[in-house]
Structures are given as structure tokens and as C-alpha cells.
Amino acid sequence: MYEKFYGFAEKPFNLTPDPDYFFLSSVHKRALDYLVYGLESGMGFVQVTGEIGSGKTTLIKCLLRNLSREVKVAYVLHSKGTFLQLLRMILEDLEVVGIEQKLSKEALLSRFRDFLVEQARRRNSVVVIIDEAQNLQLDVLEELRMLSNFETEKAKLLQIVLVGQPELRELLRRPELEQLRQRITVRFHLYPLNERETRSYVQHRLRIAGSNGRVRFTAGACRLVHRYSRGLPRLINVACDATLLAGFVEERKVFNERFVREALNELADRPPDGAPQVGDSQPAPLPPGRPRARRGILVGVAAAAIVLGLAGLLLATGALAPRASGDAWKRLVDVFRPPAGTGRLEPAQPRGEPSP
Numbered sequence: 001m002y003e004k005f006y007g008f009a010e011k012p013f014n015l016t017p018d019p020d021y022f023f024l025s026s027v028h029k030r031a032l033d034y035l036v037y038g039l040e041s042g043m044g045f046v047q048v049t050g051e052i053g054s055g056k057t058t059l060i061k062c063l064l065r066n067l068s069r070e071v072k073v074a075y076v077l078h079s080k081g082t083f084l085q086l087l088r089m090i091l092e093d094l095e096v097v098g099i100e101q102k103l104s105k106e107a108l109l110s111r112f113r114d115f116l117v118e119q120a121r122r123r124n125s126v127v128v129i130i131d132e133a134q135n136l137q138l139d140v141l142e143e144l145r146m147l148s149n150f151e152t153e154k155a156k157l158l159q160i161v162l163v164g165q166p167e168l169r170e171l172l173r174r175p176e177l178e179q180l181r182q183r184i185t186v187r188f189h190l191y192p193l194n195e196r197e198t199r200s201y202v203q204h205r206l207r208i209a210g211s212n213g214r215v216r217f218t219a220g221a222c223r224l225v226h227r228y229s230r231g232l233p234r235l236i237n238v239a240c241d242a243t244l245l246a247g248f249v250e251e252r253k254v255f256n257e258r259f260v261r262e263a264l265n266e267l268a269d270r271p272p273d274g275a276p277q278v279g280d281s282q283p284a285p286l287p288p289g290r291p292r293a294r295r296g297i298l299v300g301v302a303a304a305a306i307v308l309g310l311a312g313l314l315l316a317t318g319a320l321a322p323r324a325s326g327d328a329w330k331r332l333v334d335v336f337r338p339p340a341g342t343g344r345l346e347p348a349q350p351r352g353e354p355s356p
């Protein structure tokens with residue numbers, strides 16, 4: 001809607017986990033280091049947790065994009081079903097079985113084992129990434145542990161990455177899961193961005209969308225965005241998008257703290273009837289400031305709240321995210337194979353600019 005006014009190729013603060021916008025904060029960098037280390041060392045289970053909207057899915061999508069071709073990955077999102085359903089999804093995603101094939105659990109496990117042995121022979125590694133893993137049932141987790149028993153004398157044939165909200169940590173502390181817990185060799189919690197990184201994050205996303213410095217959030221504005229969002233990227237996006245919308249209505253491109261405060265207050269004061277919140281992760285209350293009445297913005301910001309709120313809820317519940325299958329989620333490009341433990345990434349390119 002406002003892209004043209006600002007000269008963006010697209011909205012810079014979309015709520016989709018788009019790896020093109022990936023910002024390598026220190027915490028994301030460390031998370032990638034741990035992930036790459038965990039996957040390269042071939043030791044079994046890796047656990048990644050983080051608050052709602054902290055960027056877990058974006059991180060994984062970035063990892064998927066940068067894995068080499070020798071890594072075969074299944075990425076599954078739907079994690080509330082039975083083990084059999086999960087197994088089917090994994091094998092479909094690895095293209096070991098077709099969607100139509102309704103094989104028994106024993107037959108599926110046998111196919112899986114053959115596949116793993118064949119990949120090991122070709123020196124490929126196989127990784128299963130389960131997002132929203134906090135939803136997994138205890139018995140499903142226990143059966144996943146059994147999957148990790150596919151191994152040779154020297155190495156595991158399969159690595160499993162469990163990605164989830166902080167409840168996953170609690171779940172994995174359950175005494176029934178002691179055996180699984182002992183097999184988790186790498187754990188990482190994705191903390192929110194600090195104030196400085198929030199500012200860099202905002203600038204980064206504006207740059208990727210093609211702002212060329214025309215659109216600016218002042219230091220004070222970024223401080224407020226950080227306070228509101230507590231450094232959670234999804235809430236940073238909500239705050240910045242609301243500000244951009246308000247700026248479009250007022251025809252301005254530089255935003256100070258006061259302007260952001262008004263946009264956020266309007267977003268909070270006028271929740272559209274029945275509109276869901278963005279995930280369960282509530283924005284922090286803002287410190288008091290002097291409101292200035294502005295007509296027009298209210299309508300625009302309220303509309304944005306509906307769209308963002310609904311999108312946030314759908315994303316948080318996984319409803320918007322496509323079920324991982326096929327090439328779209330397995331864009332394993334060969335450009336990046338980091339030396340063990342470095343997790344270096346190709347730099348993001350502004351939209352519309354060619355890669356070097």
C-alpha cells in the first residue's frame with residue numbers, strides 16, 4: 001500500500017519468515033554457529049528454543065538456504081499429530097515415499113533405514129528439522145529418540161533438530177524424557193535483540209526493501225521500538241510497519257520517537273473488534289508521552305492492526321506457513337559450506353540489486 005510512496009520494492013516489515021531479510025545479529029550468528037556445529041559433528045539431537053517471534057523459523061529457513069547439497073533435509077512444521085503422521089511427513093519431504101503411498105509404520109521405518117544407509121554410503125548427511133516442536137506429544141518424542149538409533153559404529157545416520165518455544169525446554173525436562181535429553185548434544189536459546197541491534201535490524205530491513213536512506217527511524221525512535229518490542233523481531237516489525245503506515249498518511253519519511261509513540265498508541269488504543277493479538281507475546285507498555293491528535297492515521301493504523309494481528313496469529317499457529325514439502329523449502333544452494341563452527345553467511349542483497 002505505502003511501498004510506492006517510500007520507494008520500496010516491497011514492504012520492509014512483513015511478518016513472514018523471509019530469509020532474504022535475514023539479519024545476522026550476534027545472537028543469530030551464535031545460533032547458526034551452534035546449529036552448523038551440531039549438524040557437522042553428527043552427534044544426534046540439537047535443540048533450538050526462543051520466545052514467540054524471536055526468529056526461530058527465519059533462522060532455520062536461512063540455514064536451509066545455505067546448506068550444501070550433500071545435506072538432505074526434511075523440514076516439518078505440523079507437530080501435533082501422531083508419530084506415524086510425523087514419520088510420513090518426514091519421508092515425504094525427503095522424497096523417500098510419495099504422498100499417495102500409505103505404507104505401514106514398519107514399512108516406512110524400513111524405507112527410512114535403507115535411505116539413511118544409502119545416503120551415508122554417498123557421504124550425504126540427513127537432517128530432520130521439526131519446527132513448533134513444543135507441540136510434540138511425549139510418546140512422539142520418545143519414538144523420535146528411537147529414530148536416532150539408526151547409526152553405524154562411528155556415527156549417527158540421522159540428526160534431528162527440535163525447534164520450539166520455551167515450553168519445549170520444559171517439555172524436555174520431563175523425567176520420562178531423560179533418555180532423549182541425554183542425546184541432545186547442542187542446545188541454544190534465541191534471545192531477543194538488544195537496543196543497538198534493534199536499530200541495526202530496522203536499518204537492515206529498510207535497506208533490503210530498497211530505501212536508500214530516504215526512510216529513517218531516529219535513535220530515539222529505535223529506542224522506543226526496542227522498548228515496545230522487547231527486541232523480538234516480529235514485534236519490531238509490527239511497530240515499524242505501523243509507523244510506516246502512519247508516515248504514509250502524514251506524508252513523512254523520517255520518524256522520531258514522538259511519531260513512533262503516536263503510531264503505537266493508536267495501534268494499542270484502537271484494537272479492531274475481535275482482532276487477535278500478535279501471537280501470545282504481548283508488546284511492552286509504552287512509557288507515557290504527550291499524545292497529539294491526528295485524524296486519518298487512526299483509520300489506517302487500525303486497518304494495519306487487523307492485518308498484522310491476523311497475520312501474526314496465523315503465523316504463530318503455523319496456519320499461514322506452508323507444510324514443508326518439495327523444493328520451496330529445500331532450497332539447498334551450494335554456495336555456502338562454512339568451515340566447522342563458523343556459520344558464515346552470504347550477505348543479504350537489497351531487493352532489485354544483482355548478487356555480485
Ligand SMILES: Nc1ncnc2c1ncn2[C@@H]1O[C@H](COP(=O)(O)OP(=O)(O)OP(=O)(O)O)[C@@H](O)[C@H]1O
Pocket residue numbers: 013014015016017018021022023024025028050051052053054055056057058059165233234237279315316317
Ligand atoms: N534474524 C532475523 N532477520 C530478519 N528478520 C527476522 C529475523 N528474525 C526474525 N525476523 C522476523 O521476525 C518475524 C518473526 O520471525 P519468526 O517467524 O522466524 O519467529 P519465530 O520465533 O519462529 O516465531 P514463532 O514462535 O511464532 O514460531 C518474521 O517477520 C521474520 O521475518
Ligand SMILES: [Mg+2]
Pocket residue numbers: 056057058131132
Ligand atoms: Mg516459528
